[in-house]
Amino acid sequence: MIKFLLRRLIAGVALVFVVATGAFGLASLTGTDVVLNIVGETATPAQIAAETRQLGLDQPLVVQYGHWLGHAVRGNLGTSWFTGVPVNQSLADTLPITMSIVLAGLLIAVVLSVALGAVAALRGGWVDRLTQIAAVLGTAVPSFLIALVLAVTFAVRLRWLPATGYVALGHSPIEWLRSIILPALALAVGATAATAMQVRGALIDVLKADYVRTLRSRGLGGGSVVLRHALRNAAPPALTVLALQFIGLIGGAVVVEKVFGLPGIGTLANASASEGDMPVLLGTVVVAVVFVVVVNLLLDIAYGWLNPKVRTS
């Protein structure tokens, strides 16, 4: 188990490193027009040169990269080119919001996908067919479109929930919940659909397994066998799918945050992208990938915990 997790951890760190490098490479393709954006159209060439030097953009790319990476490894992602605010500060302000909606979305996806997958697998018939069609639609329709529908229906029309804005958990747990429930739901739909189909398939396979018949031969009723044994054995493959879906959840958050006016990582990334504020944009990419790696590591632990062959090796 330790070895397994260590391997995952190393792979995760390598992933963050590779993605950061790739993003830095891409970002370095930005021309000098960003400097123009910062100093203004009317700046003299001398001012432009000064600003370029100030930002370190006159250095060779390798030097720039080494400088950035050296700081990033020590946890310093630089400062915004435009506002001078440390990137760490901006990320610390925005990350809780994105984490709230993404993790709540993940939780909803876990609960709903298990319930839907189990019902489809156990009931069969039209329930099964209906769930399968709903799952196809759920995976296809992008989350921001669902977010728009939810926002218009429940916030704009019915006014049950706030249309925009975020309330911190520490400030008011109920308002926090009210501010994240719609975005979390919108994000959860796709992951729920994909994972529910995996749960369904795995359950159908497990229910045909010899040990389920033997458990029944011991007089264990359908309910107990299904809930305890079958779901437990169907869980590891579902977790694998969930780990992949989580990446999509983060991507979806970028657009969903805009729909609900949430000042999260996605909004930060979007704003810095439209300005060309590279340190901030790079910071959001790095944080998003670290987030993916951390959550996948947690899912790996859960995978190992559910799978004794991995745990005991």
Add this chain to the structure above:
Amino acid sequence: MTDSTSGAPGGAPLESIPSGGREHVLRRMLRDPVALTCLTVLVLVVVASAAAPLLTGYNPDTSVLTDTLAPLSGAHPLGGDGVGRDVLSRLLYGGRTSLIGGAIAVLVAFAVGGPPGLVGGFYRGWFDAIARWISDVIMAVPAILVMLVVVVTISQNLDIAMVVLGVILAPMVFRLFRGSVLAVREELYVDAARVSGLGDARILRRHVLPVVMAPSIIQAAQLFAVAIGIQAGLAFLGLGDASEPSWGAMLNDGFTNVYNAPLLLVWPGAAMCLTIVALSLLGNSVRDALGGGDTRRPARVPRSRRPAVRTLPAAVSAPVPTPVDAENRPLLVVEGLRVTYPGPDGDRVVVDGVSLTARRGEVLGLVGESGSGKSQTAFAILGLLSPPATVGAGRLDFADLDLTSLDGRGWNRLRGKRIGYVPQEPMSNLDPSFRIGFQLVEPMRRHLGLSSAAARAKALALLDRVGIADPERVLRAYPHQISGGMAQRVLIAGAVSCDPDLLIADEPTTALDVTVQAEVLDLMRSLQREREMGMILVTHDFGVVADICDRVAVMRAGRIVETASARELFGDPRHDYTRMLLDSTLEGAEPRPALAVSGHNEVTEGTR
């Protein structure tokens, strides 16, 4: 990320799909109303977008201030948007943007992901390893974030962004191609082709590409939908060329005016939804038409109210007078047991009117070749067959219980408690996710009402009794940590844990090493004697029968052809089939005679 799965969104299976009969597939699809509707919608979207200049006279990018948020009218069938542009024209031209963008992304994805998938899957080796690693890295990054960086640094043009999106989606195609090629490689005909001197390129073209074709169409439809969604997402965020009309930009405009003109959201939203849904449902229909969909049918757990066995009035044959003598009363009486499965051409009868009795303290061997229906008989007696199997019996009595009238709850009280079951394959009959102790303790707590500690103590004693040297360790172990012989002892311990009256063992030694077989058989015999259980031993092995059976019922093709005491049967087998089975198993027997011994009509009724 954990292990790799089929990469297609929606979990498209990657198994090879028969490439023949494409015309047939097309015809089947056109008869499917869902597929037909989807095709119609897509054709309409394509035609309307292509014919945009003919359908509207407006320039989608021209603002007329007085038309700002104009209502629906003859001049503007869908009204005007937030800056006074004609909505219909923007919708039509926006369709072009979406379709062209989606096409670019899909083409790039196949161009970038396809060839490495083919080569990697075909040759494996270092190239495959590197390609898989790159693919994993790309998949671990949220696409839209990369797109943000790209749009900022490379170009505001969304078409170029779609090229990059194609690269980001390429791993999906890579995994699909690689998986398909791997599957084809396993097929013998590729080896045969290679032996016959075909070059690799030829093999790829002739044998691999046809297999990849069908799933590629499905994958392309799904990726197209994904690309349209992501492109719209970017445009909704306000990225991209503002002068280019797109559904995403329209959604943005509609969202800005959501309080004044909510209809502005409806048009692009509906257009997008229709296109995306049509694409994915069409992909689904193609898969179904090809027979490659998830055809796994739910294996239904019987609902507790339904009897597992139907009474078959017609099947009552030669009723046996119930012995009044309690001492001699059979533990189990089975009459006219029938098990059928629905098949493509009518019901298939696998157990056909089996009658047998089992008595306390006696071992009944149920012998026959594989496929003779002996295991099905055992499962039917245990009420373990679920739909689609149908079980019927003229009579199915266990002690004082009529099993045909039992509901699910009744079965659960009976099974494990009064009838124990020992399966054939030890390793697959223990739940791999739970400790052995838990699997032993659970039924005892339920049936005997024991406390956790008491059940555990009893489990330890049982494990000791079945000859396990270190019961404490085995109790804590997971099934994969013990040997097959030990697992079978654990299963025997589990079967007798609640002191059943009858033990049904289905080939309990077949899967074991020869050295362990005799020990396990001895164990079962001694347990049976010690507890005075009745036992039905299903086997194909006359050696096992000779070892421990008191009486024997010989089964063939779903019927019992002969029942006799073990001594009689070995001494004087009546039925030809029995004789043939004996000849083929006994040591020093003559060479096996031809199998055509007796026809169906020669089968005699089971004697009792």
